[in-house]
Amino acid sequence: MRILSKKNIITALLILLIYAVGEVMLRQGIIDSYIELNIMLIGINIILAVGLNLVTGITGQFSLGHAAFMAVGAYTSAIFTAKFGQSFIVAMVFSAIAAALAGVIIGIPTLRLKGDYLAIATLGFGEIIKIVALNIDYIGGARGFMDIPKYTNWTWLYFMVVLSIVVIKNFVDSRGGRACISISQDETAAEAMGINTTKYKILAFVIGAFFAGIAGALYANYFYFIKPDSFGYMKSIDILVIVVFGGMGSIAGSVVGAIVLSLISLFLQSIPELRMVVYAVILFLIMVYRPQGLLGKGEFKLKFLRKRVA
């Protein structure tokens, strides 16, 4: 697969085009701060969903603790930018690494667990991290961490989103990705075929956590204030819902899912009391009538670029 193939060049141009359009619209004020804020939220959700999809959809590891990785990233970035006065790029690198480490820490003990047990164990880990954060006064504890400098902007967000999608998509298409898929299909068979399931399971967790950390950093440095409660299991469930809604195993699905669900949540702002009830019903209907999600396992292919075979 040549890097400079026609498909890749067009994709790259498309990416840059969307970026430019966004940047222009923001500068000209066509996009006001309300839309900007929601675009940020959508972007962060995309990164989180794509990461979780790798763990849960592709590798079949049912994780309910993804928000904890986001928390690690958010707090790390907050500490580096607000307390240590570092630049955003430095903070983000550390956030991603810290989150990845958390991924290792959570991935290793849970290697032997499957299905529901794995889900609850990851939920437990997530809660433990949240409780620990609540009790550390250096980062504010329950009071939260305030006055985080606002470094996140369209440029950062967009290119991080693109980065996460490109990296994970390429991983999925690679041998490593195929190993992960085989693990989700039938782990025993994969072992029997000589695939190092341990390595790939942890790798999936680490990559997912890495990007969740980046998402956390983007979040912290946009919303200026973070508190541990925002990263509990409800947030993990939110992300899981996006992944399932879009289609487990489909990267494009996660992107579409993030966009659609964020917008649904936005529309439901108008009926505050019934918002969660409507959300729950939507969720239920999807599970019953289309459990494979919007896109199933498929992806978008730029079909119109293919030459016809004579």
Added chain:
Amino acid sequence: MEQVLQQLINGISLGSIYALIALGYTMVYGIINLINFAHGDIYMIGAYIGFACTTFLGMGFIPALIVSMVSSAVLGVIVEKVAYKPIRKSTRIAALITAISVSLFLEYGMMYFVKPETRTFPEVLPSQNITLGNVIVNNKDIYIVIVTVVLMLVLQYIIHNTKTGMAMRATSMDSEAAKLMGISVDNTISATFALGSCLAGAAGVMVGVYYNSIDPLMGMMPGIKAFIAAVIGGIGIIPGAMFGGYLLGITETMVSAYGYSLYKDAVAFAILILMLLIKPKGLFGKNVREKV
């Protein structure tokens, strides 16, 4: 020393609540392999039904308890038929998310109707203290333990000495074979849900009477803790759930007693993770090899 005794008593009452809720979890999981996230919310609704009975209908403790247990059982069956039956053949993740959606629906639906503020129960069970030295035991503590033990004994009886119970055990072992033997799997599952929910409702009413405070989100944490208790004892094993409930209640109380009350939830989860790693079938579970 007396403080330790007091804490032990505290732990036992707390444990009773976890045990009752855990019983329902373990039964349902044993039979359809589903973590019923909504179970904690049935406990909450049971509490509200008890509240309605005592406050608006002026019932006493035992009548309210019975009404709540019956209503919770009915609710449990409705939830099963409407929400869980359609997804019985789906993937585990779909089932789990469905359970989560039911849980959210119940929580926020209640919140919409009854408003998020806490409610209090009228004084249906006058409180008396028995003082043994410096240790104080409340008569409500005793009631809770008695009710829990009685309900568990009744449950054991039903499971081991009735046809329905036998059907439940058969279905949880192998539902296909059970069907072949003429057992109505659907009805058995409904019965399981009914029983489990009935117990959760009882726990709800008792919590309402004991602590005198209920709110729509009260089921979340106890629900998860009860699940942990069920895992500790061995999921699908009824005495295990009881044991797990008490163990968790006492451990939690002891953690607080040693000054780490802020970490008690973390400790509960840590115990869960340790159990899952070391003895995933629980303390009373049998080791079953995974067949390829």
Added chain:
Amino acid sequence: MMRKLSLVLAMVLVLSLFTGCGSQQAAAPAPTGNADESDKETIKVGLNYELSGNVATYGQGLTEGIELAVEEINSNNGVLGKQIELVKADNKSDNAEAANVATKLITRDKVVAILGPATSGNTKGAIPVATQHKVPLISASATADDVTVDSNGNVREFIFKTCFNDSFQGFIMANFAFEDLKLKNAAVLLDNTSDYSKGLAASFKERFESLGGTVVTEQAYQAKEKDFRAVLTNIKGANPDVLFLPGYYEEVGLIVKQARELGLNVPVLGGDGYDSPKLVELAGKEALNQVYFTNHYSSKDDSPEVVKFKEAFNAKYGKDPDAFNALGYDLAYFLADAIERAGEAEPLKIKDALAATKDFQGITGTLSVDEKHNPVKAITIIEMKDGVQTFLKKQQP
């Protein structure tokens, strides 16, 4: 097929976001008659409250008070001759959503001021939005000191609060315990998940120790818990002669009840989070003896305004008001008063009028705004005897 559909769906939704389809909500009385010119004939005020999520009780309580007040104001000819239109929004008890909601209220609904959120945490989330867009934001219950003042000690120009600072209430109670009640050994039981509680506890401890008292033990609980006997047993074992319990009534009621059941009969001190009729329901009358708390006012206050408020509240909602309802009520009147003085419903002018408030008469007391945008008002100490609030003393700042 499905993939194309979902792509189209996503694009449609994104486009509608751009055109701002999802944003109209008004919750309160529309003006009669000039429906087309409603923008000019009404003054839009945004409500940014926790209407769902784990602190929904407080958000809803404040909203109820505000809506009652606005109803009254509107029936009395409104403000500057115009009706107030409330745009209500739910921040889901989440600070990012609080920022989102604040942005929507300002940029889409074009409100001239924002009331809320209820908790300090969520208010902190909305602060940068209000400051960036230069629209005043007032909270009636965000008690953290750093809500109105930033880390360098500078006041946040567009942020105001009408409630006491955490540091103030804790300070007063420490004085009260040591000097009035002459108690030297205190146990502190705080809510670790509430910055209000932690703030009060911290300032209490600092003041109490500086006066010469000793804090014999510090224990903590989490909001929404029901069983406190473990920590109470610990406290009992430490032998304090007073218990400082700065929490909200939902937990405090249960704690006091369980404390008395465990034989812990020392005086209990707290803050304005106690003020609710539910406290008596939860704790039971007998338990509420020797309980003292600081408050903005006394609901036993026989003054005509308070009585009128209680009656009006009961008439509209069918229940007795608690502190949050009262604070919300006053908050609305506070803002209305500022708008009147500003002479125009314009955010910058309102901001100046707010900062200049002197001796505003609310039912929760008379308040002026100081240079740090904190309220200067008298604090009342209430004693509970057999579950009945009795007024103990009032202290001017």
